[in-house]
Amino acid sequence: MATILAVSDVINRSDMQQEALAEYPVLLSDFRVHDAVQTNLPGTAANDDLAIISGTLGSAAPSLRSSDAKATTVTQYARTQIPLPPEYDAGETAGIVLKAGMVTTISDDSATVDVQCYRNGGGSDICASAAQNCNSLTPSEKTFFLTPTSLVPGDVLDVRVAVAITDGATGTAVIGEILSVTLICDIKG
Amino acid sequence: MTIYIQYHGTLTRDAFTQDALAAYPVKLNKFRVHDAQQTNLPGTASADDLALITGTLGTKLPSIRTSDGKNTTVNQYARTQFRLPPEYDAGNTITIRLNAGMVTTVSSTTGAVDVECYKNGAGADLCTTAQTSCNNLVAADKDFTITPAGLVPGDILDIRIKGAIVDSATPTAVIVEVNSVTVLLDIRI
Numbered sequence: 001m002a003t004i005l006a007v008s009d010v011i012n013r014s015d016m017q018q019e020a021l022a023e024y025p026v027l028l029s030d031f032r033v034h035d036a037v038q039t040n041l042p043g044t045a046a047n048d049d050l051a052i053i054s055g056t057l058g059s060a061a062p063s064l065r066s067s068d069a070k071a072t073t074v075t076q077y078a079r080t081q082i083p084l085p086p087e088y089d090a091g092e093t094a095g096i097v098l099k100a101g102m103v104t105t106i107s108d109d110s111a112t113v114d115v116q117c118y119r120n121g122g123g124s125d126i127c128a129s130a131a132q133n134c135n136s137l138t139p140s141e142k143t144f145f146l147t148p149t150s151l152v153p154g155d156v157l158d159v160r161v162a163v164a165i166t167d168g169a170t171g172t173a174v175i176g177e178i179l180s181v182t183l184i185c186d187i188k189g
Numbered sequence: 190m191t192i193y194i195q196y197h198g199t200l201t202r203d204a205f206t207q208d209a210l211a212a213y214p215v216k217l218n219k220f221r222v223h224d225a226q227q228t229n230l231p232g233t234a235s236a237d238d239l240a241l242i243t244g245t246l247g248t249k250l251p252s253i254r255t256s257d258g259k260n261t262t263v264n265q266y267a268r269t270q271f272r273l274p275p276e277y278d279a280g281n282t283i284t285i286r287l288n289a290g291m292v293t294t295v296s297s298t299t300g301a302v303d304v305e306c307y308k309n310g311a312g313a314d315l316c317t318t319a320q321t322s323c324n325n326l327v328a329a330d331k332d333f334t335i336t337p338a339g340l341v342p343g344d345i346l347d348i349r350i351k352g353a354i355v356d357s358a359t360p361t362a363v364i365v366e367v368n369s370v371t372v373l374l375d376i377r378i
Contacts, residue, residue: 010204010205010206011200011204011205011206011378012205012206013205013206013208013378016378030216030218032218034246035243035246036232036243037218037241037242037243037244037251038218038229038230038231038232038240038241038242038243039229039232040229079246080216080218081214081216081217081218081250081251083213083214083216086208086211086212086213086276086376087378116246116247118246118247120250121244121247121248121249121250121251122247122248122249122250123247124247125247153211153212154211154212154213154214154371156214156250156369158244158246158247158250160246189205189378
């Protein structure tokens with residue numbers, strides 16, 4: 001049955017109901033070496049660089065992984081830039097979700113993931129969440145909320161993810177893995 | 190003014206007001222060597238290729254730079270492709286905005302940026318704006334107008350940007366820097 005809607009002029013974006021925490025997956029191939037962004041991530045993690053792992057087509061999507069941290073300490077990074085879309089509701093909730101866990105063996109001490117985020121590359125880190133535990137063989141989503149004050153559509157978020165592992169006595173591989181990275185934000189339209 | 194819409198359960202895009210010049214930032218790591226698209230931009234500009242500069246996390250986004258053009262002439266390029274999104278209002282305004290300026294020293298003669306743009310990779314250059322000066326240590330937005338006639342959602346814009354320097358008498362570095370590339374589009378939700 002037809003309904004008569006009365007609206008002012010035609011419909012503006014502001015007339016629409018907000019959709020909370022819409023998801024915008026980030027292609028992991030968009031990540032680069034954090035301090036040499038002209039360089040793709042390596043296939044094997046080394047020094048302070050995470051690796052991008054191919055995954056077998058049909059079995060697993062590409063992922064980001066640390067090197068083997070058994071009986072040692074590893075902190076490794078990758079960096080990308082994420083634009084806020086035109087439909088982002090300025091100043092409203094935004095965050096970065098990492099799906100992360102461990103490969104082969106958990107650490108006997110700690111394994112965490114972390115996010116740093118800078119609006120248009122400068123200022124202070126707007127990631128309001130501290131590093132989060134990912135020391136489990138069952139990956140799960142870790143949400144890092146951003147301070148959205150001043151964020152507007154078209155802003156570019158300069159994002160660096162980190163995997164940090166401390167292990168003292170594990171005999172088999174202790175590897176941190178990020179399976180997905182997703183921008184979440186409140187949108188209209 | 191209040192108007193009334195007879196609502197049958199769906200709305201077409203035409204029911205919405207146009208968002209003029211919505212910003213779609215282009216990730217600078219999407220630019221490749223202009224005549225070797227399998228190759229990322231180098232970390233140092235050379236020959237006719239612009240470089241992708243990392244920028245310090247927390248201080249500056251990655252940028253694109255020429256080599257040092259002091260006492261010489263430089264014309265260097267980078268190329269990417271941009272897909273017009275489903276919400277683009279066919280045939281309406283498209284602008285490619287470069288935020289650009291000079292690093293260290295302005296040129297004694299010319300420091301400029303330019304844009305070429307081809308619909309689906311062929312035909313005439315759709316960019317109607319000529320090479321534009323950026324010969325200033327304070328970076329500024331430089332807008333390049335794209336002829337929108339015939340452009341529809343799903344079209345691919347093949348975009349090549351240029352940094353151009355002519356310098357003859359400067360003792361210190363003369364470098365063109367592009368801080369950001371943004372496609373501005375008229376869209377409907």
